[in-house]
Every structure is written in C-alpha cells, then in structure tokens.
Amino acid sequence: MRWLACELHTHTLHSDGVQTLEELxxxxxxxxxxxxxxxDHNTMSGLAGKESISNKYGLxxxxxMEWTTFYGHMVTLGLSEYADWRRADxxxxxxxxxxxxxxxxxxxxxxxxxxxxxxxxGCYWEYxxxxxxxxxxxxxxxxxxxxxHTNNRRAYALWTDKLNEGLRISATSGRDWHAQxxxxxxxxxxxxxxxxxxxxxxxxxxxxxxxxxxTVTIGPLLTLAISANGHNFELGSVVSSQLHAKDLGxxxxxxxxxxxxxxxxxxxxxxxxxxxxxxxRGQELEREVMWSRSNPKDPIRLSGLPLTPEPRKWLRAxxxxxVHGVHALIAFTNPVYFD
Amino acid sequence: MHLPVLDVKGRxxxxxxxxxxxxxxxxxQDCSLLQVRFEYAPKVLxxxxxxxxLLTQSFETYLLPEQRERALNQVDSYFPLxxxxxxxLDDPNGYRGACHRHDASLELQLSAEQASPGLMPGRLPAGxxxxxxxxxxxxxxSCEYRLQIGVERx
Numbered sequence: 001m002r003w004l005a006c007e008l009h010t011h012t013l014h015s016d017g018v019q020t021l022e023e024l025x026x027x028x029x030x031x032x033x034x035x036x037x038x039x040d041h042n043t044m045s046g047l048a049g050k051e052s053i054s055n056k057y058g059l060x061x062x063x064x065m066e067w068t069t070f071y072g073h074m075v076t077l078g079l080s081e082y083a084d085w086r087r088a089d090x091x092x093x094x095x096x097x098x099x100x101x102x103x104x105x106x107x108x109x110x111x112x113x114x115x116x117x118x119x120x121x122g123c124y125w126e127y128x129x130x131x132x133x134x135x136x137x138x139x140x141x142x143x144x145x146x147x148x149h150t151n152n153r154r155a156y157a158l159w160t161d162k163l164n165e166g167l168r169i170s171a172t173s174g175r176d177w178h179a180q181x182x183x184x185x186x187x188x189x190x191x192x193x194x195x196x197x198x199x200x201x202x203x204x205x206x207x208x209x210x211x212x213x214x215t216v217t218i219g220p221l222l223t224l225a226i227s228a229n230g231h232n233f234e235l236g237s238v239v240s241s242q243l244h245a246k247d248l249g250x251x252x253x254x255x256x257x258x259x260x261x262x263x264x265x266x267x268x269x270x271x272x273x274x275x276x277x278x279x280x281r282g283q284e285l286e287r288e289v290m291w292s293r294s295n296p297k298d299p300i301r302l303s304g305l306p307l308t309p310e311p312r313k314w315l316r317a318x319x320x321x322x323v324h325g326v327h328a329l330i331a332f333t334n335p336v337y338f339d
Numbered sequence: 340m341h342l343p344v345l346d347v348k349g350r351x352x353x354x355x356x357x358x359x360x361x362x363x364x365x366x367x368q369d370c371s372l373l374q375v376r377f378e379y380a381p382k383v384l385x386x387x388x389x390x391x392x393l394l395t396q397s398f399e400t401y402l403l404p405e406q407r408e409r410a411l412n413q414v415d416s417y418f419p420l421x422x423x424x425x426x427x428l429d430d431p432n433g434y435r436g437a438c439h440r441h442d443a444s445l446e447l448q449l450s451a452e453q454a455s456p457g458l459m460p461g462r463l464p465a466g467x468x469x470x471x472x473x474x475x476x477x478x479x480x481s482c483e484y485r486l487q488i489g490v491e492r493x
Contacts (some may be wrong), residue, residue, distance in 0.1 A: 014456045015439045041439035042427060043457045068425075068439055068476065070357035082434045086359055086427065086471060106380045117356070118393055119417045121475040124401045150406050225446075 001193035001213065001234060003163030003221055004034035004200065005262060008209075009066070009075055009110065009139060009174025012038065014046030017178045019047055025057045027180045031187065032262035034206055035060035039075050039174075041068040042085055049307065066110060069097070070326050072125040075139060075174065078206035079105035093127040097134045106210050108137035108172065111187055113154040133169050136210055138145050141173035144185035147218070156329075160260050163279045163314045163335060167210040170212040170236075170334050183295040186218035186266065186323060193223075193235060217319075217331035221299075224277070224317040224333045226251065226307070241339040253277055254303035257289060261289040273321040273330070279312040289319075312338050343376070345488040351424070353477045354376075360472040364488055368465040371493035375447040375470070377426050379484035382443035384420040393420060393478060421484045423475040427457060431466035435459050 010024055011017030020037060028036045040046045050061045067074040067085035072093070075235045076083065097107045109125050116124030129135065129189070140155040141147060147156075156181035159171045168233060173188030193213035194200050208214065213236040215222055226233045228251050233239050239251075255275060270292035277285040285305055309313070323328050345364045366373065384390050394417055398407045412416075426445060427437035436458035438445055447455040454460040470486060 012456075015437075016441060033483045040457075042425070042437035043439070043459075045454065045457055045459045048459075070473075084434065103366065113401075115397060118420045118478050119397055121423050150403065154403070224399045239422070 001195060001223070002200065003191040003193050003215070003261070004060070004205065005032055005222075006035040006037070006066075006190045006192050006205070007031075007033050007175055007177060008037045008062075008077070008172050009039050009142075010036055010177040011040050011066075011252070012046040014043055015041035015066075015068075019178070019180050021050060021061070022053050023180055024051045025059050025061065027125075029057040029059050032265045032286035033189075035062060035192070037062035037064040037075075037077050039064040039066040039077070041066050044079075044082060054265070060200070060202055062205060063107075067107075068122060070100065070122050071132065072112070072127045073110040073123055074107055075110045076100045076105050076107045077101045077209070078202065088127075090126065091128045091130070093129060094131050094134050097136075106175065106206060107134075108128075108139055108170075109135065109155075110139050110174065111142035111151065111176065112138065112153070113151040114160060115151075116223065125214075131160055132165070132169070135162075135167075135169050137170035137172050138162075139169045139174045141188045141216060144174055144175065144183050144187055145324070146173060146188050148326055156332075161313070166211065166313050168335075168337055169315075170209055170214055171216065171332070172209065172214060173216045189217055189262070191215045191217070191221055191261075209235075212334040212337075215323060215333040217267050219330060220319070221256075221261045222317055222319050222331040222333055223256045223258075224315070224336060225254050227254065227337050228317065235334050235336060238337045238339055251309060252303070252305040252309055253285070253305040253315070254264075254301065255305065256299050256301050257291075257319070258296055258299035259291065259295070268330070269322060271321055273303075273319055275302065276318045277315060277318065278318060279315040279335075281308075281310065281312050284308070284315070314338065341489050343487070343489045345486065346370045348483065348485045351474055351477050351484065352361050352480060355474045356477050357425070358418055358474050360474065362395070362472065362486060364468050366463060366465055366468055366490055367417035368406045369451060369492050370465070373449040374489045374491070375426070375428070375445070376487040376489075376492040377447075377470075377472075377484070379422065379424050381479060381482065381484055382421055383418055384422075384478045387418075389478075390418055397456065420478045422477050422479060423474045424482070425475060426482060427471045427473065429437060429469045429471070433463050435461075453462045471487040
C-alpha cells in the first residue's frame, strides 16, 4: 500500500470558514498533507477552480459536502453532484445516505457526540439509523488533540460497538478546519492506502475509505496485516473463514510503525509506547515498543505476532503513549475483518 | 434596471426551530442578475439567565453526567447563544447552493458569470424559484426576518 496523508473535514468562506480554497490548500500542503476533502456546509460551490489549485499545490482535493441538518452533521465525499440535505427526516437518514451512494459518494457521521443546539446547532447525531450497514464511516476523532476528548471517546466506542455487531464501518479523523490558525495541539491525520500498482486518483482515495484501507494517527503511520496459510490480508480486507480454520496453520499479525512520515511536522517524546491488538474478543495482545528520535531502526516492524484461531469479527491495532504529558491513544488502524 | 420581485417579512419562535420555511417566487426571461437580501433580528441572546437555562438543558440532553459539571464551569465558552437561520436557493431545475453562515444579514448576487459564496453561478432560467429558510435554532421568544428579491434585466 501507498499511504496518503489526508484531511477529510474542511470549510471555506463558501460556508462558515474564514479561508479560501487556495488558502486552505496552501496550509494543507505546508502541513504535509497529500489530499484534502472540501466539506463545506450544504454547498459544493467552493470547489470551483479546484483543478488549478490542486495542480499548484500538488494536493488532491476531494469533492464533498457536510450535510448540516437539524439532527446531525453528515460528511459526504466523492459525489458527482449535489444530494438534497433538506429532505432528511429524523427517521429517514438511511434514504439520504442511499441518495449519496447513487451519486457515487460515501457518507460518514461527523463529530456524532459534539454538543447539539443551541451551543452547536444540529451537531449531535440524533438520527435514528434503521440500517447501519449503509453508513460508510464515522469521524471518530474531531478537532485537534482529538483522542483526549470525551466526545471523541464516545464516538470511538460507538464505532467499536458497531464493529462488534458485525458491521464494517470505516473510521476517520477530521479537523473540522475553518481557519488558518496555528495550534500547538496535535493534528490528526487519516492515511488512506492505495494498493501497489493502482494509480492514485480521487476515486481510488474514496474507494480506499469505503473499504477501510485507512489508518489514523497524530504522528507515526501505524499499519497492520494478517497472514494466514500463505495469504496476506491488509487493512480493510476480509480473512475468509476457510483460511483461519483451526487446521490450516497459524494466524500471524504483523505491525509496522513508520516514524518518518511527515517528518518534522509532529513531535512526540522518546518513550516506550504500548502497542495493542484488539478485537471483538477484547484485547488480544500487548507489546512494548521503544522509540527515540535518534532511533536508527525505522520503520519498526513487529512480525509473527501470534493470534488465537478462535473466531473473531475484526482486529485492529492501537498505539498508546504519552502526548503533551497525557497518556493517550496516539494512533489506531481500521480493522482487518474476518468472515 | 432593478425590479423588485418579492418582499416578505415573517416572525419565528422557538417552536419553529428545526423546520424549513419555503418561499416560492417567479422570474421571467431575460433576467441577467438575481439579488437576494435577507436579514433577521435579534441575533444574539443577551439574557444570561435564559442562556444558562437553555445550556443546562442542552448539557443534560447531550453530555454524559460526568461531563456536565466541567461544562457548567466553562459555561462562558458557550456564550453568547444565537438565533441561526440559513438560506438556500433552488431554480426550476434544482439546487443553486446555500449560505450557511452566522451573519444575520446577507446580500447575495447571482448571475451567469458570478455568484456570492455558497451559490453556484449559471443561467437564470425563467420559472419557479424557491428560497428555503432553514430555522436551525431560535433561542428568543420571537425573531423577525425579512427577505427581499429583485432582478435586473439584460
């Protein structure tokens, strides 16, 4: 996989942002992003002229729109044209998501536990989702220094609950970036993976997110793969039941931590990180990962990690450690799924 | 030459929160420019007791019990509370964009070549157009709005 650093939730002055698309693109390029999604509130007019800006800054600009409704905000990406957010009824959001799908797009819950009206109108997700299988993703980390906020912990728990129910829903971060202001707080990056041999296009990036070829971090790039019976399964892929049956040999996980990504654009103290593999079975494995900025061994690979042959629905990796003096989740992958 | 097409006033209350008001209008052929002026008042809720009451309700609805005390201690960071009405526009063929921003007064222009931010430039087809006012939140007993539409002919 080739991993692209993405910021998937942004605004310009076409809604309530205080930046032009060009100012946003320039800021994103400076922060080491390879792609952004423009998700203005209820309009796609800000995308006019995006090709020349995309070329100038060497940045993919994915078309999107944030449905800014009375019962929730929903980020939509990759649409060929506008889908009508005003028809969304509290019990009929599934139809809205299906309309987005018909236009080639995907839809995700934005900051689902941010406080609602009147503090932030419609920001809390109050839609009754009658069929969660239509939901493509959940923005589980919103804003800066995301993982320490209770609202984001609730979103992460919601995502985990849905995975435990057997749903395959991707997870992302989104800064909800309205202005070019500098911050000392860690920024979250969603890396989207493009398989080797595939061209990087807007469509492929959307497809990566749809499939869960995604991993989220405030620093190092964390990836997970599972090998079973000679086959290799990357993030978002499905280990078929025939392959992880007890009699077909060992199931092994491998984890890679690349600290060289966006070099110089994030900082973490030298430390012993805690790497966890977890699934619907709970925590399955824990390893200590020593790291210092002068580490000659980079990326760090942990391979041959043993997994029990007991059935599970999904498995993901998490990296925990100290950030700004706080013990926090630093990175997590989307799952590898099991049939 | 500027020709008025519509001038309506209305009043909304907290019960209108989370509803849309649809206001149709027609334009004829040969329109080269559409102008929309929308304003509402009051914008800001100055009444601190009422703000506190509304926010306390909101904390109870949306925050976990363990988050509420901290939120109440930082209640000033949520002030001031505002009324929010946003505007979107449809031409006879479909959506022409929205202006989701916090200004209580909008002056918008739309033509084949250019459009105010949020709206999409393009032909101004004759026929049935519509403004949608989305009443996201009304925090005062009453909020008055005025919508004026005019056109210029080529």
